[in-house]
Amino acid sequence: MSGYPYGNPAGDYPAPYATGNSAYPPYPAYPPPPIPMYANNQPFASPYGMPTPQMSSYDNYLAPSYGGNQTSGNPYDYGRGNDYQSLPPPGGQMPSPMLNQPPQQYGDYGNSQYQPPYSQATASSLPGGLYPNIQSPATQSNYAGGATAPSYQPQQQTFYPEEQPSISLASLEQYRGTIFPVSNFNIDADCQAFVQAMKGAGTNEKALIDIIVNRSNAQRQQIKHQYKSMYGTDLVKQISGETSGNFKETISALFDTPANFDAWSIHQALTASKEGTLREILLTRTNSEIRGIVESYKRTFNKDLEKEISKHVRGTDFKRILISAVQANRDELSPQQIQQARQMGIESVIDRNRARQDADALYKAGAGKIGTDEKTFNAIFAQRNYYQLRAIFEEYQKKHHTDISKVIQSEFSGDIKDAYLVLITCIRDRPxxxxxxxxxxxxxxxxxxxxxxxxxxxxxxxxxxxxxxRYQQMYKHSLTQDVSGDTSGDYKRILLSIIK
Known part of the structure; x- marks a missing residue:
């Protein structure tokens, strides 16, 4: 158990990328969802069922700024629900062209801890793309003991978080989460349900789980704020007093904002030298998410994240790629480019000439010379968007007949080698x-x-x-089976309720 405290205020989440072959199959010419305007007057495709309430005091969650040939990712979506309705099934979604293609060939990962992303079996097709603006009817869920829907709250927060940018990219890649905003969101009823679930002797854990896992993160933030307004009590602290162990930690993580939870996880990783956690978070989040993490880290720990990385991380090259990541300056697709990619295919937003130039630069910095020019590798891997990097890897393979993962293994070692292999795996297939x-x-x-x-x-x-x-494809048994076999009690129940 990591001992995660019960939350902090504010933040946003990561982004996923799908499998792909060199041809970058075109996406169907479906009309793109509307792009709303956010607080900073920048457009961004909403990743959640409907826009989250915005308040003038909330200026920490701005829509990301993008440049040309850039990629954005959106890992989380939010929405509403009422009368304790369970998660609505996804609907109105288009087929998944990327996942219907044969899997991309991967180079040998050798002794590295990172294995080829999945078996050579074709990934199963998905029922549709993640268009968070499309909602399906919710089905009613039953609360044990007749308790009303509860809500959880880590720390006092006077604003509601905006949609997280990673979900827009998830929609482009045809990725879907298991938690959606519940429709007809009744915040007062949820607050009353939490009271009922913790009333008297004992706690109705089933009611807590049923509500929490069927509300999006944005909805949980609203419930936290409303609960304190209604009852003058911090909901998360109250639930923490009623629960314990990994079950309490999971509930705290669900009630925290993405940026705060990531900032706390990074702080723990820096203290305990957990390089894998640093790679997992800092190398997979979008620019907007990274900015949220940096701000939250400063606000929570009163420390500068870049300085903390310089102080605690060993290895010049590994430290360099992490410091590059916290600059939040990677090229990302603009909202217009995301729409273009949906209609005309990923190839329409890729600069092939630049990809060939970067592939040649990587060759000259590694296999084409004695020694390794680490700075060239860092500059390209840290700045190009994921789709452009995928094209660079393809051009390198075409011209030099070597998979980029083998190049990394021959030129680097230790934490920096693993960092580049994480990026390669995520670029090709993040799940x-x-x-x-x-x-x-x-x-x-x-x-x-x-x-x-x-x-x-x-x-x-x-x-x-x-x-x-992917878990089923890679390990020949289900994620549910493995999680069920390694956990127990309410901790097991809440994880399986999230996995669904």
Missing amino acids: SFFAERIHKAVVGLGTNDSTLIRVIVTRSEIDLVQIKE
């Missing part, structure tokens, strides 16, 4: 990386509960559906 992270957390003696909780919670509104599929 595969997170499936592997979960597998490593549950195999062998003992369970890495912190990693298990973090990955399942942070991916629950982005791409957990695809992570489950």
